[in-house]
Amino acid sequence: MIYKMKLWQKICISSLIASILLFAVCGIITTVSGHKRNLQAEENQAVWLAGQMKAEVERAYREHKDLTAPFLNPLIPEDVCFQVYQGETRLYDGFGREPETPRYDFGYEIAREPLELVTIQKVNYLFAEETLDLEGGAVESAVNGKAAPGAVAAVAGSEPAGKVMPGASAAAAGSEPAGKAIPGASAAAAKTEPARLVLVKDLSDVYARCNAQLQTLFLLCGILSAVSALIMVTASLIITVPIKKINEAVKIVSDDYYAYRLPVTGTDELNELSANFNVMCEAIENNIRNYKFAIDNFIHEVKTPLTSIIGYADMLKSYDCTGECREEAVDYILTQSRRLNSLVKKIMGFLVIESKQVEKKFVRLDEVVNMACISIRVQAEMKELRIEYQNRPEAYMYGDEELLATLLVNLLDNSIKASGEHSQILIGAVLREDAVEELSVRDFGMGIPEEELDKLTEPFYMVDKSRSRSQNGIGLGLSICKSIIQAHNGRMEFSSTPGEGTTVRVHFPYEDYQYLRQAQDELFEKADIEG
Incomplete structure (x- = not known):
């Protein structure tokens, strides 16, 4: 199909595809890199906020034996929730969602990461984890036995639950937590099992901004395609105008009109081609002129002695030719015959040299x-x-x-x-x-x-x-x-x-x-x- 297309069409389509691909690739790279920077900023903010809440929770527990009071702070962003675990037992849950159970059981437990992105119900969440010291000493991390700076997980879910469950621990009594205390969980459990604080941040806004940027990019690609197509068609037609003129000139010259010349209006490659075409036509015209001139001279060089030879031969046939006249006629015929012989030899030599392959x-x-x-x-x-x-x-x-x-x-x-x-x-x-x-x-x-x-x-x-x-x-x-x-x-x-x-x-x-x-x-x- 492409072989049947005009040159301007090939230039237009190839330039259009190249420009769209370049714009799309650059736009996608810019959008994705910006999205990664936004995620990194959210992770850094989550780690910092988890560290601050860790200090507040530990202070509240030491002074009031209360885990839920810090979570009632109105300055906490609405898209941030917290969970408190004692071992695998939840003491407090302000999130109310659980990660989806893996479809396949591989026979071993997947290790928990301090910082994770988890998807719950098609929504992305960031999980940051910090260890808690509820007895005044550092509680070992559930992962490697050391205090971890933070951990993240992304989870899809709905709005965190904000209810207090019946049977909550006495440590949570006297206040209305933003989350819920787990029944049967007591502060005394902190003496036997390590505790940890989990920050959960909803990243829906980050991903929504990324999707909006991609949609804008695709819209711009469509607009760019239309504008580029118009520009490329116009430019292609302008670029190929000299080629069309050269094509027409070739047809004119092929009809034996060698005096035709193309206009040269610039110094680009197509104008240079037009100038070379004019040089070629001039050379052809000169060669034809020289050829005709050579033929005319050759005919003249042959015709003159032949006319004389014929005239003297007719005179020899007449009975009125005397001895002196006969001798003059014979001498002239001999001289002109030798001249013709020399002419033929030189022409043959010239033709032989033109076609001969020289052995050096x-x-x-x-x-x-x-x-x-x-x-x-x-x-x-x-x-x-x-x-x-x-x-x-x-x-x-x-x-x-x-x-x-x-x-x-x-x-x-x-x-x-x-x-x-x-x-x-x-x-x-x-x-x-x-x-x-x-x-x-x-x-x-x-x-x-x-x-x-x-x-x-x-x-x-x-x-x-x-x-x-x-x-x-x-x-x-x-x-x-x-x-x-x-x-x-x-x-x-x-x-x-x-x-x-x-x-x-x-x-x-x-x-x-x-x-x-x-x-x-x-x-x-x-x-x-x-x-």
């Missing part, structure tokens, strides 16, 4: 330069050019040696075409721990205008078309160089000044070369040790 091997820079210089020696000698290069036997790189030589041949070929006679071409290299970081080719020819530098690597692009065609150029050399350097994870940059010359710098990933060289050396060392 250890290559010496001097060997690559020597191979390139041998290939263009004839062109350089025709113009009496001097190519200068300082041998660097330690310089190395990793790549395809033939492709790297082709790269350098194309760069040198362009430099030769741009240079005048008796000029020079400089080949330089920058090394990092013997790894080639940069390879440069500099000429002192006519130079290239700055606005033309970014177009040099486009297929079939020529700065001076008439000069390039006269030198059998077709504008694919630097495109091939770009493909080769990209296959070697490098980059190429141009700097030129009209009338002074051009410098081409090729940057190689020398850090990768150093890593490969180190790994190779370690492998050889390991092989030598094992051998």
